Amino acid sequence: DTGVSQNPRHKITKRGQNVTFRCDPISEHNRLYWYRQTLGQGPEFLTYFQNEAQLEKSRLLSDRFSAERPKGSFSTLEIQRTEQGDSAMYLCASSFRSGGASDTQYFGPGTRLTVL
Protein backbone atom coordinates (compact mmCIF):
# COMPACT_ATOMS: atom_id res chain seq x y z
CA ASP A 1 0.00 0.00 0.00
CA THR A 2 1.47 3.38 -0.99
CA GLY A 3 -0.85 5.63 0.98
CA VAL A 4 0.07 8.28 3.52
CA SER A 5 1.68 6.80 6.61
CA GLN A 6 2.05 8.32 10.05
CA ASN A 7 4.11 7.29 13.03
CA PRO A 8 3.57 6.67 15.80
CA ARG A 9 -0.11 5.83 15.69
CA HIS A 10 -0.52 6.51 19.37
CA LYS A 11 1.52 8.60 21.80
CA ILE A 12 0.98 9.07 25.50
CA THR A 13 3.11 11.68 27.20
CA LYS A 14 3.25 13.70 30.36
CA ARG A 15 2.54 17.39 30.44
CA GLY A 16 5.64 19.40 29.71
CA GLN A 17 7.34 16.78 27.55
CA ASN A 18 8.20 17.26 23.89
CA VAL A 19 6.78 14.98 21.23
CA THR A 20 7.51 14.53 17.54
CA PHE A 21 5.31 12.93 14.88
CA ARG A 22 6.32 11.83 11.42
CA CYS A 23 4.36 11.77 8.19
CA ASP A 24 5.40 10.03 4.97
CA PRO A 25 3.31 11.27 2.05
CA ILE A 26 2.31 9.45 -1.09
CA SER A 27 5.32 9.26 -3.39
CA GLU A 28 5.57 12.15 -5.86
CA HIS A 29 3.11 14.31 -3.92
CA ASN A 30 4.48 17.81 -3.64
CA ARG A 31 2.06 19.11 -1.01
CA LEU A 32 1.83 17.98 2.58
CA TYR A 33 -0.74 19.15 5.11
CA TRP A 34 -1.14 18.86 8.88
CA TYR A 35 -4.51 18.95 10.61
CA ARG A 36 -5.62 18.48 14.20
CA GLN A 37 -8.88 16.89 15.29
CA THR A 38 -10.37 16.95 18.78
CA LEU A 39 -13.23 14.76 19.93
CA GLY A 40 -16.53 15.50 18.25
CA GLN A 41 -15.08 18.06 15.85
CA GLY A 42 -13.96 17.97 12.25
CA PRO A 43 -10.27 18.26 11.43
CA GLU A 44 -8.75 21.75 11.67
CA PHE A 45 -5.97 22.95 9.41
CA LEU A 46 -2.59 23.61 11.00
CA THR A 47 -0.04 24.11 8.24
CA TYR A 48 1.04 22.96 4.81
CA PHE A 49 4.13 22.61 2.67
CA GLN A 50 4.76 22.70 -1.02
CA ASN A 51 7.92 20.73 -1.48
CA GLU A 52 10.14 21.94 1.38
CA ALA A 53 8.56 25.39 1.70
CA GLN A 54 6.05 26.00 4.48
CA LEU A 55 3.45 28.15 2.72
CA GLU A 56 0.78 28.69 5.34
CA LYS A 57 0.34 28.36 9.09
CA SER A 58 -2.91 28.55 11.00
CA ARG A 59 -3.19 30.71 14.07
CA LEU A 60 -3.84 27.41 15.85
CA LEU A 61 -0.15 26.67 15.41
CA SER A 62 1.26 28.24 18.55
CA ASP A 63 4.94 28.90 19.17
CA ARG A 64 5.21 25.50 20.80
CA PHE A 65 4.45 23.82 17.49
CA SER A 66 6.94 23.49 14.68
CA ALA A 67 6.77 21.57 11.44
CA GLU A 68 9.46 20.75 8.93
CA ARG A 69 9.77 19.07 5.59
CA PRO A 70 13.50 19.27 5.02
CA LYS A 71 13.87 17.47 1.71
CA GLY A 72 10.39 17.86 0.38
CA SER A 73 9.51 14.29 1.25
CA PHE A 74 8.56 13.27 4.81
CA SER A 75 7.53 15.82 7.41
CA THR A 76 7.76 16.09 11.17
CA LEU A 77 5.51 17.93 13.57
CA GLU A 78 7.00 18.73 16.97
CA ILE A 79 5.13 19.95 20.01
CA GLN A 80 7.24 21.39 22.80
CA ARG A 81 6.18 21.58 26.44
CA THR A 82 2.96 19.68 25.79
CA GLU A 83 -0.24 20.73 27.53
CA GLN A 84 -3.37 18.71 28.20
CA GLY A 85 -5.17 20.80 25.59
CA ASP A 86 -2.83 19.38 22.95
CA SER A 87 -4.51 15.99 23.30
CA ALA A 88 -5.99 15.31 19.88
CA MET A 89 -5.63 13.31 16.68
CA TYR A 90 -2.95 14.78 14.42
CA LEU A 91 -3.65 14.08 10.77
CA CYS A 92 -1.37 14.36 7.79
CA ALA A 93 -2.52 14.60 4.19
CA SER A 94 -0.71 14.87 0.88
CA SER A 95 -1.60 15.91 -2.64
CA PHE A 96 -0.09 16.67 -6.01
CA ARG A 97 -0.63 20.25 -7.04
CA SER A 98 0.03 21.37 -10.58
CA GLY A 99 -0.73 24.89 -11.69
CA GLY A 100 -3.76 26.63 -10.24
CA ALA A 101 -6.16 23.72 -10.24
CA SER A 102 -7.70 22.29 -7.11
CA ASP A 103 -5.87 19.21 -5.81
CA THR A 104 -7.23 16.25 -3.87
CA GLN A 105 -5.82 15.58 -0.43
CA TYR A 106 -5.35 12.03 0.78
CA PHE A 107 -5.15 11.51 4.52
CA GLY A 108 -3.10 9.22 6.68
CA PRO A 109 -4.45 7.24 9.64
CA GLY A 110 -3.43 9.91 12.16
CA THR A 111 -1.43 10.00 15.38
CA ARG A 112 -3.48 10.09 18.54
CA LEU A 113 -1.78 12.13 21.25
CA THR A 114 -2.79 11.88 24.88
CA VAL A 115 -1.20 14.32 27.33
CA LEU A 116 -1.52 13.29 30.96
Add this chain to the structure above:
Amino acid sequence: DAKTTQPTSMDCAEGRAANLPCNHSTISGNEYVYWYRQIHSQGPQYIIHGLKNNETNEMASLIITEDRKSSTLILPHATLRDTAVYYCIVRGMNSGYSTLTFGKGTMLLVSP
Protein backbone atom coordinates in the same frame (compact mmCIF):
# COMPACT_ATOMS: atom_id res chain seq x y z
CA ASP B 1 -14.62 29.68 0.95
CA ALA B 2 -18.37 29.20 1.15
CA LYS B 3 -19.81 27.55 4.25
CA THR B 4 -21.83 24.37 4.11
CA THR B 5 -24.86 23.10 6.03
CA GLN B 6 -25.47 19.40 6.55
CA PRO B 7 -27.92 17.45 8.69
CA THR B 8 -26.42 16.23 11.93
CA SER B 9 -27.39 12.62 11.38
CA MET B 10 -29.15 10.28 8.98
CA ASP B 11 -30.19 6.66 8.96
CA CYS B 12 -30.19 4.26 6.05
CA ALA B 13 -31.12 0.61 5.67
CA GLU B 14 -28.43 -1.70 4.33
CA GLY B 15 -28.75 -2.21 0.59
CA ARG B 16 -30.72 0.97 0.06
CA ALA B 17 -29.39 4.18 -1.46
CA ALA B 18 -28.08 6.77 0.98
CA ASN B 19 -28.68 10.35 -0.14
CA LEU B 20 -26.73 12.89 1.86
CA PRO B 21 -27.65 16.54 1.26
CA CYS B 22 -25.44 19.58 1.55
CA ASN B 23 -26.39 23.23 1.29
CA HIS B 24 -23.81 25.73 0.06
CA SER B 25 -25.95 28.67 -0.97
CA THR B 26 -23.07 31.19 -1.03
CA ILE B 27 -20.83 29.14 -3.32
CA SER B 28 -19.06 31.07 -6.05
CA GLY B 29 -18.25 30.00 -9.57
CA ASN B 30 -14.69 28.85 -8.97
CA GLU B 31 -15.38 26.84 -5.83
CA TYR B 32 -15.38 23.06 -5.81
CA VAL B 33 -17.56 20.77 -3.72
CA TYR B 34 -15.62 17.97 -2.02
CA TRP B 35 -16.90 15.03 -0.02
CA TYR B 36 -14.89 13.09 2.52
CA ARG B 37 -15.93 10.54 5.07
CA GLN B 38 -14.40 9.47 8.34
CA ILE B 39 -14.93 6.11 9.90
CA HIS B 40 -14.45 6.10 13.65
CA SER B 41 -10.82 6.67 14.70
CA GLN B 42 -9.51 6.67 11.13
CA GLY B 43 -8.26 9.46 8.90
CA PRO B 44 -10.73 11.11 6.49
CA GLN B 45 -11.22 9.28 3.22
CA TYR B 46 -11.69 11.15 -0.04
CA ILE B 47 -14.92 10.21 -1.84
CA ILE B 48 -15.58 12.55 -4.75
CA HIS B 49 -15.53 16.17 -5.85
CA GLY B 50 -17.10 18.34 -8.54
CA LEU B 51 -17.36 21.87 -9.85
CA LYS B 52 -20.50 22.14 -11.95
CA ASN B 53 -21.29 18.80 -13.51
CA ASN B 54 -22.53 15.68 -11.80
CA GLU B 55 -19.79 13.19 -11.07
CA THR B 56 -19.66 9.46 -10.50
CA ASN B 57 -16.90 7.13 -9.40
CA GLU B 58 -16.66 3.67 -7.93
CA MET B 59 -17.67 4.90 -4.51
CA ALA B 60 -20.48 7.37 -5.07
CA SER B 61 -22.28 9.89 -7.23
CA LEU B 62 -22.32 13.63 -6.70
CA ILE B 63 -25.33 15.57 -7.90
CA ILE B 64 -24.92 19.36 -7.98
CA THR B 65 -27.99 21.51 -8.60
CA GLU B 66 -27.97 23.79 -11.60
CA ASP B 67 -27.63 26.90 -9.43
CA ARG B 68 -24.86 25.11 -7.50
CA LYS B 69 -26.40 26.11 -4.19
CA SER B 70 -26.76 22.55 -2.99
CA SER B 71 -25.53 19.07 -3.72
CA THR B 72 -26.31 15.47 -2.84
CA LEU B 73 -23.91 12.62 -2.29
CA ILE B 74 -25.42 9.29 -3.27
CA LEU B 75 -24.15 5.93 -2.05
CA PRO B 76 -26.14 3.63 -4.34
CA HIS B 77 -26.18 0.51 -2.18
CA ALA B 78 -25.21 1.32 1.39
CA THR B 79 -23.44 -1.32 3.45
CA LEU B 80 -22.68 -1.45 7.16
CA ARG B 81 -19.14 -0.35 6.34
CA ASP B 82 -20.48 2.94 5.04
CA THR B 83 -21.39 3.99 8.58
CA ALA B 84 -19.27 7.11 9.07
CA VAL B 85 -19.27 10.89 9.38
CA TYR B 86 -19.61 12.47 5.94
CA TYR B 87 -18.17 15.91 5.34
CA CYS B 88 -19.22 18.25 2.55
CA ILE B 89 -16.55 20.90 1.93
CA VAL B 90 -16.45 23.85 -0.41
CA ARG B 91 -12.98 24.79 -1.53
CA GLY B 92 -12.00 27.76 -3.59
CA MET B 93 -9.78 30.66 -4.36
CA ASN B 94 -10.01 32.24 -0.91
CA SER B 95 -7.97 29.37 0.41
CA GLY B 96 -5.89 29.21 -2.75
CA TYR B 97 -7.43 25.82 -3.28
CA SER B 98 -5.21 24.70 -0.43
CA THR B 99 -6.78 24.06 2.96
CA LEU B 100 -9.91 22.05 3.65
CA THR B 101 -12.34 23.55 6.14
CA PHE B 102 -14.30 20.76 7.80
CA GLY B 103 -17.59 21.31 9.57
CA LYS B 104 -19.22 18.75 11.82
CA GLY B 105 -20.56 16.65 8.96
CA THR B 106 -23.41 14.17 8.85
CA MET B 107 -23.27 11.00 10.89
CA LEU B 108 -24.67 8.27 8.63
CA LEU B 109 -25.79 5.13 10.38
CA VAL B 110 -26.43 2.14 8.13
CA SER B 111 -28.50 -0.53 9.81
CA PRO B 112 -29.16 -4.17 8.87
